[in-house]
Amino acid sequence: MFLFRRNGVARGASLRALRALYRSFNEQNGPDACARRLLREWLSSEQRAQFDANGFFEVTGSLTGRRYRIHQGTMSNVLELNEALEPKTGWCFLPERALAVGDVMLAQKIALETDEAAVLAIAKPFSPRLPFVQGAH
Template sequence: MFLFRRNGVASGARLHAVRSLYSTFIEQNGPETRARRLLRDWLSPEQRAQFDTNNYFDVTGSHTGRRYRVHYGTMSNVVEVDADGQPAIGWCFVPERALAPGDVMLAQKIALETDEAGVLALAHRFSPRPPSLPRAVRRAY
């Protein structure tokens, strides 16, 4: 494929250039990048703008019309939001196999838009708000 001589400054520069080109290619065509690109292709223009700005997008459920916010990630990243846009209930549902975050988010989007009731029947509920910490922490002496 490529023949490099191990001596001289020019061969080191060529090797560095090839490694740089390879890492750029992998970065632009890796699984996460391809999954994110596919997700963006499936988003509506409003969802795409929201995703580019906030790293999440809103989806309307197919049966109830509830609004869900799908955050970037693979687990516990779907939150039902109320009319004020505040998190109400968290939902955790993921594909059986490990996938890139963009692929998981696309599967979640399609599932909520086509079979909301079926998805919520399988999903695990969680509290989207972090647990509150006690106001004062006692020190043991």
Template structure:
């Protein structure tokens, strides 16, 4: 037969701590935020991917006007139109319906600006880019 030793409380506590750490790492690597970020990176051009990895944002060229937009990491008020000098000119807020992770929202914004810029901006709310953007708050699991 099998012989089992009865483990002490400290051993059980250590096992639970290790299990929680494993669960947290699994969620960080496979949760909705991580999956949406991987999908976004797959759709970015090599230049956009490098900029996103370095700065947490990437630039997109509008399909109709050829203007440049910078899409920052986040879901709200994260698109800024740039002037010729690359400085923020006008902020735009538009998001797809539903509760989506930040990477999914950013991918939808990228596709909208690159394929039908005027329709996306017709739905968007304008804001002043001079106002400090709220910092991204990540969920603690």
């Protein structure tokens, strides 16, 4: 496949370059990158702009019309907003099996937009006043 000379310096540089190429390929084509691309395809242009600028996007619940903000992460990353668009209640819900961050966020978006009542029946509320660590998984 790849042939490397026995010269230690050249071989070391070649191996470093190969590792960098592999890391770059994985960053662009690994599960997290694929999940992020799929999420972005499902976001509206407004949601995509919010996500790019702030690391979160907002959705409207299908039953109540309430606004929810979905932050990047997999747990305790959904905040219900009040009329002033400030956090009112946090909601923790996620798929039963482990998924990439983008896939979890997409599942949360679809669930709130299509069956808000079922989501709220299983979600665990938490205080949005607790320190929020953006990007926590």
